[in-house]
Amino acid sequence: MSQAIVITAGPTREKIDPVRFISNYSTGIFGYELAKEALRRGLKTVLVSGPTGIKAPAGVKLVRVESALDMRRAVLKELKRADYLVMAAAVSDWRVKTPALSKIKRANKTLTLHLVENPDILTEAAKLSNKAIVAGFALETEDVERNALLKLRNKGLDIIIANKLSSKKDIFGDNIIDIIILDRLGNRHIYRRGSKKKLAKIILDKILRFNI
Numbered sequence: 001m002s003q004a005i006v007i008t009a010g011p012t013r014e015k016i017d018p019v020r021f022i023s024n025y026s027t028g029i030f031g032y033e034l035a036k037e038a039l040r041r042g043l044k045t046v047l048v049s050g051p052t053g054i055k056a057p058a059g060v061k062l063v064r065v066e067s068a069l070d071m072r073r074a075v076l077k078e079l080k081r082a083d084y085l086v087m088a089a090a091v092s093d094w095r096v097k098t099p100a101l102s103k104i105k106r107a108n109k110t111l112t113l114h115l116v117e118n119p120d121i122l123t124e125a126a127k128l129s130n131k132a133i134v135a136g137f138a139l140e141t142e143d144v145e146r147n148a149l150l151k152l153r154n155k156g157l158d159i160i161i162a163n164k165l166s167s168k169k170d171i172f173g174d175n176i177i178d179i180i181i182l183d184r185l186g187n188r189h190i191y192r193r194g195s196k197k198k199l200a201k202i203i204l205d206k207i208l209r210f211n212i
């Protein structure tokens with residue numbers, strides 16, 4: 001029987017009112033490249049995706065979500081049948097406590113949003129799953145390796161893929177990046193100047209070969 005992988009991609013959107021939201025610059029490219037590569041290798045692939053402009057590859061089970069809470073629900077459901085989970089999504093760390101039910105009018109000269117913390121999907125998934133190999137991403141602006149290592153440990157992950165927010169351009173848009181892959185067994189690999197397509201192959205190699 002073929003193995004199953006759940007991959008998350010893209011940003012989440014957190015509603016402010018019926019027409020506005022808080023989000024981030026994630027394009028979803030990395031997650032979609034990982035999904036393409038997983039399909040190529042014959043894995044049953046579930047792509048849990050926040051809003052992106054990318055067409056899902058044929059053969060993938062696409063689960064569209066909007067908010068972090070939607071993503072959490074979808075991931076925890078799909079995780080039950082998964083052998084691997086890769087969280088490439090840029091999940092919003094906060095959501096608006098009580099989104100307005102009707103459009104907030106501009107007559108309000110200032111607007112204060114009350115934000116509350118979103119659950120950490122990866123931490124929860126790593127705790128719940130006893131059989132799946134769990135991989136996360138770490139996007140850092142400084143101390144990349146140290147921060148990634150902390151995330152690997154604190155979130156209880158098997159593998160973490162770290163990248164640095166590039167100085168010249170937003171990494172979310174950059175297609176050529178450097179990454180460091182760290183795992184809980186102490187392995188450490190650096191890959192420089194790879195396209196997200198090429199890096200997706202390398203990352204999947206590492207994840208599929210990871211020995212519990």
Ligand code: CTP
Binds near residue numbers: 089093123139
């Ligand atoms: N992640 C998650 N749920 C969240 C936030 C992040 O599952 N609420 C996952 C991301 O998909 C990623 C990993 O956790 O795989 C690290 O995300 P990142 O934004 O780098 O780190 P945070 O945990 O949000 O910490 P910080 O923002 O303080 O760096």
